[in-house]
Amino acid sequence: MDRIDRQIITLLQADGRLPVTDLAEKVGLTPTPCARRLARLEAEGVITGYTARVDQTKLGLPLTVFIFVELERQSHDTLRNFETAIRRFDEVVECHLMTGTRDILLKVVASDLRAFDRFLEDHLVHVPGIRATRSSFSLRQMVTREALPLPDA
Secondary structure, eight states: OHHHHHHHHHHHOOOOTOOOOHHHHHHTTOOOHHHHHHHHHHHHTTSOOOOOOOTTTTOOOOEEHHHHHEOOOOHHHHHHHHHHHTTTTTTTTEEESSSSSOOEEEEEEEEEEEHHHHHHHHHHSSTTTEEEEEEOOOOOOOOOOSOOOOOOO
C-alpha cells in the first residue's frame, strides 16, 4: 500500500460517498486509475464496505452496556456455539474474544433498562456454555473514531 492508497482510504473514511471523480482529483489521479486502485483495495479486503453512521440515541437506543462473559470452558466447540448463538441477537453490536479472566466482551445497546433486562432474561441466559456474566453500563461515550489510524509506509 503506497501513499496514494493511504490517501484514498483516509478520504473515504471521512466521506464514503465521495464520487470517484472527486476522489481522483484529491489524490492527484485521473478517474480511471483511481477507480482501479479503489477496486483493488476492495478486492483485497482493505475496504470492507460502505455504511451510514447512525446516532443510536436518535434511534431510541440510548443505553450502552458492556457485558463480560466467562465461559464454562474455552473449547473450540464452546466458542463456535457461543458465537453462533450471539449472532442472532441484534442488541449485540460487538462481540470480542478476550484474554484474561473474562473470555468474551459484548457491547449491547438497548432502549432502556427494561429492554436490557428482557435481553438478558429472554436471550443471553439461554446461551449454553456461560458460567457467569458481569455488566457495566456506559455513562457516556468520551471518544468516538470512525476512521482507523493508518500505519506509516
